[in-house]
Amino acid sequence: xxxxxxxxxxxxxxxxxxxxxxxxxxxxxxxxxxxxxxxxxxxxxxxxxxxxxxxxxxxxxxxxxxxxxxxxxxxxxxxxxxxxxxxxxxxxxxxxxxxxxxxxxxxxxxxxxxxxxxxx
Amino acid sequence: xxxxxxxxxxxxxxxxxxxxxxxxxxxxxxxxxxxxxxxxxxxxxxxxxxxxxxxxxxxxxxxxxxxxxxxxxxxxxxxxxxxxxxxxxxxxxxxxxxxxxxxxxx
Numbered sequence: 001x002x003x004x005x006x007x008x009x010x011x012x013x014x015x016x017x018x019x020x021x022x023x024x025x026x027x028x029x030x031x032x033x034x035x036x037x038x039x040x041x042x043x044x045x046x047x048x049x050x051x052x053x054x055x056x057x058x059x060x061x062x063x064x065x066x067x068x069x070x071x072x073x074x075x076x077x078x079x080x081x082x083x084x085x086x087x088x089x090x091x092x093x094x095x096x097x098x099x100x101x102x103x104x105x106x107x108x109x110x111x112x113x114x115x116x117x118x119x120x
Numbered sequence: 121x122x123x124x125x126x127x128x129x130x131x132x133x134x135x136x137x138x139x140x141x142x143x144x145x146x147x148x149x150x151x152x153x154x155x156x157x158x159x160x161x162x163x164x165x166x167x168x169x170x171x172x173x174x175x176x177x178x179x180x181x182x183x184x185x186x187x188x189x190x191x192x193x194x195x196x197x198x199x200x201x202x203x204x205x206x207x208x209x210x211x212x213x214x215x216x217x218x219x220x221x222x223x224x225x226x
Binding site: 037044045046047059060061062063095097103104105106107108110111112113 | 121152154156158163164165166169175207209211212214215216217218219220221
């Protein structure tokens, strides 16, 4: 069974750093792109970017470029989303999701989501 | 960026109704479009990809059509489990934007 299991909820203060994770299992982690999607509570979905764990190639939504870092460690089949300096506006639910081997493939498997709360 | 606009934003329907949701792209996205269903407190679920291909395990009452800039998601006979929010997303060029969502409610 293909699974993406995300790390637990986090509460941080503005200005702090944070790294959340997405552990993949049940498929060849190195041959599928994996991405991150933000959802502010009560709002819609925003695509943040993707990483190819095979060679760590990344693509970002310009709206998030420079604000977050997306990475992957293929040795432990885990993808990451990282902030160096959180802002209150980063408060949201963050989902990881698997793309297919082809870049234009849809997001077919999703993690359960990680709630991040940032107090100002 | 390509803007994706869904209509309506909210749809009131009853069990057994035929429901159609529209997604319009601000530029040609060919057939690189997917539809997702999201229920409260849950992750989205892929329903349709490449505009009209049904994801494995998704009931056949769901169907998708369109290409270019106009797409539709149709539920042929609404079931109680279908009350949820539906999103379209294009994959034609970066960034892969979502529509704002359509909430299907009773």
